[in-house]
Amino acid sequence: MSEIEVHMFPCLTDNYGFLLHDPEAGATATIDTPEVRPILSALERMGWTLTHILNTHHHADHAGGNLKLKATTCCRIVGPRADAERIPGIDVEVGEGDEFRLGTHRVVVHETPGHTRGHIVYHLPDDRIAFVGDTLFAMGCGRLFEGSPAQMWASLQKILAWPDDTRIYCAHEYTQANARFALTVEPDNAALRARAGDVDRLRAERRPTVPTTVALEKATNPFLRPSSPQLRQTLGLPDADDIAVFAKTRALKDAF
Numbered sequence: 673m674s675e676i677e678v679h680m681f682p683c684l685t686d687n688y689g690f691l692l693h694d695p696e697a698g699a700t701a702t703i704d705t706p707e708v709r710p711i712l713s714a715l716e717r718m719g720w721t722l723t724h725i726l727n728t729h730h731h732a733d734h735a736g737g738n739l740k741l742k743a744t745t746c747c748r749i750v751g752p753r754a755d756a757e758r759i760p761g762i763d764v765e766v767g768e769g770d771e772f773r774l775g776t777h778r779v780v781v782h783e784t785p786g787h788t789r790g791h792i793v794y795h796l797p798d799d800r801i802a803f804v805g806d807t808l809f810a811m812g813c814g815r816l817f818e819g820s821p822a823q824m825w826a827s828l829q830k831i832l833a834w835p836d837d838t839r840i841y842c843a844h845e846y847t848q849a850n851a852r853f854a855l856t857v858e859p860d861n862a863a864l865r866a867r868a869g870d871v872d873r874l875r876a877e878r879r880p881t882v883p884t885t886v887a888l889e890k891a892t893n894p895f896l897r898p899s900s901p902q903l904r905q906t907l908g909l910p911d912a913d914d915i916a917v918f919a920k921t922r923a924l925k926d927a928f
């Protein structure tokens with residue numbers, strides 16, 4: 673089995689486009705379709721032919737290019753069964769635990785409602801990589817447009833269950849702003865402070881901070897750290913359950 677290749681490039685204001693390519697089988701997927709032109713340019717640059725679109729959710733900066741790309745390339749569109757009516761051009765509907773292959777590589781689907789009710793993520797367990805859309809960000813998580821804190825918390829647990837060295841590709845470059853917020857709720861977290869410095873240096877050179885890893889998020893992402901005594905102290909919730917701590921953290925970030 674050849675190693676899967678990931679090609680990442682900027683789209684729109686702060687989205688990332690991702691092409692996933694299996695050279696052995698000649699299969700290529702785009703994760704979501706934020707913007708048609710940069711995706712077509714990336715395909716041309718790499719010399720790859722688009723075979724699949726893997727949609728995480730229905731928002732326009734994730735599925736807005738579906739129909740144009742399908743018309744141009746005749747690719748197949750895979751997306752969430754729970755949101756099929758909102759995914760333009762969907763061919764294959766998938767849900768929790770479903771598996772399929774991109775070329776020779778196994779892809780496992782998890783439902784992660786919260787940001788939207790139908791959001792899904794794509795995990796390649798044998799390659800230790802995952803594409804999480806707007807569910808998890810580096811030091812952040814998606815806004816709760818269509819789900820409750822309890823739902824989003826349960827969704828994030830699925831990501832936390834993956835091995836620590838899993839590379840997580842999130843869909844936006846929000847890291848610097850997320851770090852600024854994280855430092856207000858957990859200012860003494862040494863790993864967070866170090867990472868915030870790394871992020872500032874990368875962004876000063878206009879370099880991406882994506883992908884992240886499960887281990888890095890466990891250490892620095894306040895949305896995944898409800899057991900942190902300092903976070904609980906900042907929030908004034910010393911004895912609340914984890915979901916309440918998560919909910920308050922999300923509410924504070926919404927107003928940040």
Ligand SMILES: [Zn+2]
Pocket residue numbers: 729731734787806
């Ligand atoms: Zn979204």
